[in-house]
Amino acid sequence: MKKLFSLLFIIPALYSCSIAQNAQQKYADLITVESSKKHLTTLSSVEFEGRGTGQEGGRKAAEYIANEFKSYGLATPVNGSFYQPVALQQIAYQVENFSIDGDTWVNGKDFYVQADHDVRDFSANEIIFVGYGIQHADYNELNGIDVKGKVVLLINEGEPTDATGKSHITKENNKSEWSSSRFKRVQELTKLQPAAIFSTSSQVAETLAKMKGRLTGGRVMLGDGSNTNRNITQAVPVINISVATADQLLAKANTSVEKFKEAANRSFKPSAVQIKTSFLASMGVKVEKLSDPNVLGLLEGSDLKDEIIVVSGHYDHDGILPDGTIFPGADDNGSGTVGVLELARAFSQAKKEGKGPRRSILFIGLAAEEKGLLGSKYYTENPIFPLANTVACLNLDMIGRIDDKHLAGNHNYIHAIGTDKLSSELKKITEASNKEYTQMEVDFTYDDPKDPMRLYYRSDHYNFAQKGIPSAFFFSGLHPDYHTPNDTVDKIDFPMMVKREKLVFHVTWEIANRAQRLTVDSNKE
Structure with missing residues (x-):
């Protein structure tokens, strides 16, 4: 009898469990x-x-x-x-327009910008070519040149050397810090407060090829889009262009990157060159509200x-x-x-x-x-x-x-x-x-x-x-x-x-x- 009562309790429980499992499945x-x-x-x-x-x-x-x-x-x-x-905000550097002598250039294809500043307009009738942009006691390419508020172009790699490859600045086979640090010459040039810096090096063409015109949408973070008190870290935009593009600009002054290097290696005499060309752009960081x-x-x-x-x-x-x-x-x-x-x-x-x-x-x-x-x-x-x-x-x-x-x-x-x-x-x-x-x-x-x-x-x-x-x-x-x-x-x-x-x-x-x-x-x- 005890077993019977046990079964009477167990069978409904097992049945209920089976029903639940069947429903779940x-x-x-x-x-x-x-x-x-x-x-x-x-x-x-x-x-x-x-x-x-x-x-x-x-x-x-x-x-x-x-x-x-x-x-x-x-x-x-x-x-x-x-x-x-x-509540999201997107912080992105945007190039709204950019032209040289009336020809439109495309960000991510013809150049790319490194900068952090609010959107503003840029306008110039000349670009000052400052060679390597080196500022050293023995070789100062900015000596006596006022670039404040102006647009400059520099070769952001290398330095003048003699026929044996010896640095004119160090007088030794070892290259100077100006040759090894692209950041240094941009940093020092920025202290002179130019409006914008065109920078060329042999690496830019490869970087642009990898970008294939693709630019990220910027940085997205939580926020209501009212971030107006940003800590601006790079107010002077650095516009990176390939050597071929730099040569197009320098052709207006009857020179090229290679011609400049050859002349600098021969004379060791820095000299700035004025490139007569019009430059118009509107670009900068935009903070956009997303939801x-x-x-x-x-x-x-x-x-x-x-x-x-x-x-x-x-x-x-x-x-x-x-x-x-x-x-x-x-x-x-x-x-x-x-x-x-x-x-x-x-x-x-x-x-x-x-x-x-x-x-x-x-x-x-x-x-x-x-x-x-x-x-x-x-x-x-x-x-x-x-x-x-x-x-x-x-x-x-x-x-x-x-x-x-x-x-x-x-x-x-x-x-x-x-x-x-x-x-x-x-x-x-x-x-x-x-x-x-x-x-x-x-x-x-x-x-x-x-x-x-x-x-x-x-x-x-x-x-x-x-x-x-x-x-x-x-x-x-x-x-x-x-x-x-x-x-x-x-x-x-x-x-x-x-x-x-x-x-x-x-x-x-x-x-x-x-x-x-x-x-x-x-x-x-």
């Missing part, structure tokens, strides 16, 4: 290759232009995520909106709804360059963004069918990760829900490829980073969920604090971890197409990507429905 299986591929093909398409911060493609990506959240029936947690505008949003969708829980699980992935990437080059970012992080969308859809369907989570889940498409984890930093400093009630952050960042480490071996893997840094339970749940449902190799290599990649500190979960919230970074690893225009959708391993999405789904399900929130019981490096 049912909703995980809503995450498919077809739906993931559809999302990622769109997000990494030419239309989305690499989803750059402050660019049209980034705006389209945020709008796409919000529309998907709306279609799933997620709540709008930011004062009735899916958008949490992130790329974090995109938040809330699935409200039941009896533990005040406790929040964050499921996140950044949607931004490197965008489009002025020359039209697009960085699609299919893996980084179109894949993680799709993971957030797929989990949101699956959990939403579960709730519609009466199987919703006990805890609330906040799905976030994060902005400006590529600019320094700025979207997640902004959220954790301006949380929509109290961080004290945020029990975990599960972050998906690059889950769609096979990395170099696994390429020749096991493709059935995922890197799980940071699972035990703050909570031993999070690692146990990850391992148990994988064993039960996805059966991958869970690679914890990057948890080693001595690992040179230091990846634990390099994605959005880390800003949550810094606030004491157990956080994990799910990742498929680095590959040769990382941050190149070749990170395209055709290279995604969709079956593995979906398997990784499902693991995060199961981990989220377990955290969302267990009786106790995750224990914070460690503080590992």
Whole structure:
């Protein structure tokens, strides 16, 4: 009789457990290759232009995520909106126009500028060629020459030598400090307060060739765009031009870089040359306000709804360059963004069918990760829900490829980073969920604090971890197409990507429905 009573209690419990597991698997299986591929093909398409911060493609990506959240029936947690505008400012050196004798020159193609000053106009009817720009007691090319407020051109390498290669300045075979330090001659010339410095050297052509007309969008940081009290570090712009371009200017004075060097080596007599040419430009640093949003969708829980699980992935990437080059970012992080969308859809369907989570889940498409984890930093400093009630952050960042480490071996893997840094339970749940449902190799290599990649500190979960919230970074690893225009959708391993999405789904399900929130019981490096 005692055994009978025991069985009567055990059978319903086992049945209930089986039903719960079947439901969990049912909703995980809503995450498919077809739906993931559809999302990622769109997000990494030419239309989305690499989803750059402050660019049209980034705006389209945020709008796409919000529309998907709306279609799933997620709540709008930011004062009735899916958008949490992130206060950003972009600080960039911009050349608005630049011409010599009426001919337009292109920044990044014909020259590049090193400077830090507010936008201002430049105008000159001559350029003063000061040779090597050397100011030394035995060889002073600026002696008696007033360059204040004027535009100058210098050869930013080398020094006069005799036929044996002996320095005229040191009188020895060793070159002087003027020859070895390009910074020194610019620094000393700047003290004479010229308006601008054209600088030529043999290295400039190679640098311009590598740039291929591509210029970065400048530095993006948190701020409201009102940064008017900048500490200006280089008020005199240095305009770097190739030797060939310098020769075009010097031809107006019937000389060239090589002719000057030959004459200087013969005579050791410095002499300035006036180049009659018109120079007009408007350029300088602009501080621009950006407001790329974090995109938040809330699935409200039941009896533990005040406790929040964050499921996140950044949607931004490197965008489009002025020359039209697009960085699609299919893996980084179109894949993680799709993971957030797929989990949101699956959990939403579960709730519609009466199987919703006990805890609330906040799905976030994060902005400006590529600019320094700025979207997640902004959220954790301006949380929509109290961080004290945020029990975990599960972050998906690059889950769609096979990395170099696994390429020749096991493709059935995922890197799980940071699972035990703050909570031993999070690692146990990850391992148990994988064993039960996805059966991958869970690679914890990057948890080693001595690992040179230091990846634990390099994605959005880390800003949550810094606030004491157990956080994990799910990742498929680095590959040769990382941050190149070749990170395209055709290279995604969709079956593995979906398997990784499902693991995060199961981990989220377990955290969302267990009786106790995750224990914070460690503080590992």
